Amino acid sequence: MKNIKISIIVSVFIGLNVFSQQQKTIDERVDDLLKKMTLEEKIGQLNQYTNDANLTGPLVIKPNKQEEIKKGLLGSMLNVMGVERTRKYQELALQSRLKIPLLFGLDVIHGYKTTFPIPLAEAASWDLEAIEKSARVAAEEASASGIHWTFAPMVDISRDPRWGRVMEGAGEDTYLGSKIAIARVKGFQGNKLGELNSVMACAKHFAAYGAAVGGRDYNSVDMSDRMLWETYLPPFKAAVDAGAATFMNSFNDLNGIPATGNKYLQRDILKGKWNFNGFVVSDWGSIGEMIDHGFAKDSKDAALKAIIAGSDMDMESNAYRNNLKQLVEEKKVSVELIDDAVRRILRKKFELGLFENPFRYSDSERQKKQLNNPEHTKAAREVASKSIVLLKNENGILPLSKNVKTIGFIGPMVKLKRANHGFWAVELKEIDSSYIVSQWEGMLNKIGRNTKLLYAKGCGILDNDKSGFKEALEIANQSDVVVVSIGERHDMSGEAKSRSSINIPGVQEDLIKELQKTGKPIVVLINAGRPLVFNWIADNMPTIVYTWWLGSEAGNAIADVIFGDYNPSGKLPMTFPRTEGQIPIYYNHYNTGRPIKNDNDIVYKSGYIDITNSPKFPFGYGLSYTNFDYSNLKLSKTKITNKESIQVTMDIKNSGKFDGEEVVQLYIRDRFGSVVRPVKELKDFQKINLKAGETKTLTFIIDNQKLSFYNEKLEFGSESGEFDLMIGSSSDDIRLKDTFELID
Numbered sequence: 203m204k205n206i207k208i209s210i211i212v213s214v215f216i217g218l219n220v221f222s223q224q225q226k227t228i229d230e231r232v233d234d235l236l237k238k239m240t241l242e243e244k245i246g247q248l249n250q251y252t253n254d255a256n257l258t259g260p261l262v263i264k265p266n267k268q269e270e271i272k273k274g275l276l277g278s279m280l281n282v283m284g285v286e287r288t289r290k291y292q293e294l295a296l297q298s299r300l301k302i303p304l305l306f307g308l309d310v311i312h313g314y315k316t317t318f319p320i321p322l323a324e325a326a327s328w329d330l331e332a333i334e335k336s337a338r339v340a341a342e343e344a345s346a347s348g349i350h351w352t353f354a355p356m357v358d359i360s361r362d363p364r365w366g367r368v369m370e371g372a373g374e375d376t377y378l379g380s381k382i383a384i385a386r387v388k389g390f391q392g393n394k395l396g397e398l399n400s401v402m403a404c405a406k407h408f409a410a411y412g413a414a415v416g417g418r419d420y421n422s423v424d425m426s427d428r429m430l431w432e433t434y435l436p437p438f439k440a441a442v443d444a445g446a447a448t449f450m451n452s453f454n455d456l457n458g459i460p461a462t463g464n465k466y467l468q469r470d471i472l473k474g475k476w477n478f479n480g481f482v483v484s485d486w487g488s489i490g491e492m493i494d495h496g497f498a499k500d501s502k503d504a505a506l507k508a509i510i511a512g513s514d515m516d517m518e519s520n521a522y523r524n525n526l527k528q529l530v531e532e533k534k535v536s537v538e539l540i541d542d543a544v545r546r547i548l549r550k551k552f553e554l555g556l557f558e559n560p561f562r563y564s565d566s567e568r569q570k571k572q573l574n575n576p577e578h579t580k581a582a583r584e585v586a587s588k589s590i591v592l593l594k595n596e597n598g599i600l601p602l603s604k605n606v607k608t609i610g611f612i613g614p615m616v617k618l619k620r621a622n623h624g625f626w627a628v629e630l631k632e633i634d635s636s637y638i639v640s641q642w643e644g645m646l647n648k649i650g651r652n653t654k655l656l657y658a659k660g661c662g663i664l665d666n667d668k669s670g671f672k673e674a675l676e677i678a679n680q681s682d683v684v685v686v687s688i689g690e691r692h693d694m695s696g697e698a699k700s701r702s703s704i705n706i707p708g709v710q711e712d713l714i715k716e717l718q719k720t721g722k723p724i725v726v727l728i729n730a731g732r733p734l735v736f737n738w739i740a741d742n743m744p745t746i747v748y749t750w751w752l753g754s755e756a757g758n759a760i761a762d763v764i765f766g767d768y769n770p771s772g773k774l775p776m777t778f779p780r781t782e783g784q785i786p787i788y789y790n791h792y793n794t795g796r797p798i799k800n801d802n803d804i805v806y807k808s809g810y811i812d813i814t815n816s817p818k819f820p821f822g823y824g825l826s827y828t829n830f831d832y833s834n835l836k837l838s839k840t841k842i843t844n845k846e847s848i849q850v851t852m853d854i855k856n857s858g859k860f861d862g863e864e865v866v867q868l869y870i871r872d873r874f875g876s877v878v879r880p881v882k883e884l885k886d887f888q889k890i891n892l893k894a895g896e897t898k899t900l901t902f903i904i905d906n907q908k909l910s911f912y913n914e915k916l917e918f919g920s921e922s923g924e925f926d927l928m929i930g931s932s933s934d935d936i937r938l939k940d941t942f943e944l945i946d
């Protein structure tokens with residue numbers, strides 16, 4: 203009886219304590235905890251180590267992590283995957299004096315086990331719902347596997363396809379990139395942080411990492427503040443407005459100051475002007491790398507500069523672990539600065555509910571239910587289909603009839619499995635890649651009993667061995683139609699994968715030239731993580747489909763498009779150059795004082811003597827199996843003040859015989875301003891579904907925000923004057939035009 207009384211008293215006490223804790227605000231609970239922490243324990247929260255089994259950066263030898271965790275000297279780990287492993291490390295953390303749980307972060311860039319198209323491919327879908335769904339599924343699977351935090355979305359604008367990391371982002375356009383940043387943050391974080399199927403998002407890499415000189419990864423970035431504010435910062439601001447819980451800084455120096463030591467970026471803009479209350483994690487070792495930058499004398503100086511600049515957590519450089527205590531003792535760093543960083547991190551741990559239950563995300567039952575479940579697989583296939591871009595379809599070879607007798611499926615990409623995940627796939631060692639649907643399997647799943655599918659590899663991706671051509675030609679000659687799948691290897695785009703030449707490697711184009719001689723109808727699939735240069739194919743092959751790297755349902759999605767079960771709707775999120783010599787090349791360029799009127803008009807004009815200025819394929823370009831007619835453009839007003847807006851309506855008709863989706867793009871041109879303005883800027887778009895023969899009226903609103911820009915003094919606002927309004931199917935396929943005026 204006595205024991206029962208005691209257990210009742212104890213459970214009432216615990217209940218009251220939990221209740222009182224929950225009644226306290228998170229900030230009060232953070233402050234209570236902070237008061238109990240030693241300086242070493244505080245610095246421990248600013249320290250993040252990787253799991254050595256899955257490195258995503260140069261290995262930094264470190265002391266015994268288990269011991270450090272038990273002493274409360276580590277606040278977070280990355281690259282720890284799965285319920286078992288995260289539990290193991292969390293149990294160690296609960297042996298520490300204050301039992302502060304670890305945060306587990308991972309690059310869940312486009313899927314955990316169910317893998318979606320690489321982000322640049324998803325951007326080609328221009329389907330914000332689909333993109334949000336992709337991030338949602340990634341969060342549902344990762345959060346069931348012990349992960350609290352994904353290092354995504356990467357929101358770096360880039361105009362340089364030599365930079366391998368374009369595959370992780372949303373391309374060259376600030377408006378599209380900002381919308382996609384919002385969709386991805388919302389997808390990852392769900393309705394509220396702390397919900398079991400949500401993870402913290404991490405907007406990265408702050409900032410302007412995509413403008414590395416020469417497209418060479420980790421290289422310097424030098425740009426005007428106006429360019430920074432106008433083009434590179436808005437997607438980050440969009441991420442803050444969408445509630446991104448964390449940021450990650452970038453490796454590059456920006457105008458001479460490494461981002462991780464850049465007070466202007468991290469304190470003045472992010473934590474100051476934008477009032478960001480999450481925390482900033484350094485990119486892998488970037489604090490210590492300030493020594494190589496020549497910005498810090500040594501590790502101690504690096505730690506000093508980083509903590510003052512607003513880098514809250516040190517990923518993998520050991521600079522904070524080894525130096526902050528001494529810097530505080532020497533009064534070079536105030537405890538308040540340390541406390542601010544610790545508060546930001548603890549606040550997120552409380553928001554995630556980790557103090558109530560440190561194991562709540564490490565749930566093997568949920569993990570089993572979530573990973574690669576049918577609903578996720580279906581979503582992956584849909585998003586992949588939407589991401590495919592039809593570049594050419596002359597002679598109407600596509601969609602293929604399901605009665606075609608013999609298909610020759612040729613090329614080095616046809617039977618690859620893991621490659622379809624692209625560079626940033628979560629390497630789930632214990633899970634084999636059998637669930638990934640190769641292009642070959644996708645075709646087999648699709649064709650009927652009466653269709654024969656023949657295969658030949660033809661050649662490798664990188665080597666110059668043409669001995670496989672003979673077999674490929676034999677297969678082609680036995681076929682009614684040939685599908686050939688080529689491209690760059692899946693790990694030729696991604697981190698530290700810049701290419702000076704972005705051609706199709708090896709002898710793959712030669713293979714196609716030989717196949718063309720057979721006279722067979724040929725469909726070319728190009729797999730890549732970036733825009734490539736493939737002029738001969740583009741000029742000589744009638745049917746070309748850009749299939750990027752589409753994730754675990756790649757094969758099924760490609761087959762859906764090839765056989766018309768999904769009518770391709772993708773539009774390029776980046777400009778495709780004719781040659782590397784045109785880079786940087788992007789659609790929203792300035793006009794210059796000597797614009798060329800046409801390709802021959804280059805005498806004393808801004809052009810090249812050896813190539814046109816125009817791209818091979820422009821931003822916003824992509825074909826469909828059907829046609830869309832644009833008509834009936836109406837503006838509610840043609841003169842507005844900056845307090846008013848214009849309602850723009852237009853009709854779009856599917857005049858073909860296939861149901862399909864179209865991305866209707868709205869561009870404006872500010873004809874003149876106190877600073878030069880781009881020849882056109884994307885300011886809105888709508889992706890709509892139209893049945894064959896169907897017409898819809900679309901409405902767009904042009905408000906002052908869309909007419910505003912940063913002037914010379916970095917003031918954001920609009921200026922009176924005339925504007926061109928353009929609506930089209932691509933940045934260089936404008937179907938409807940009008941003008942309007944902004945008046946004082």
Ligand code: GLC
Nearest residue numbers: 258259309353406485486697
């Ligand atoms: C890498 C990448 C970054 C990634 C981090 C952790 O170096 O730059 O995007 O999130 O390290 O893997």
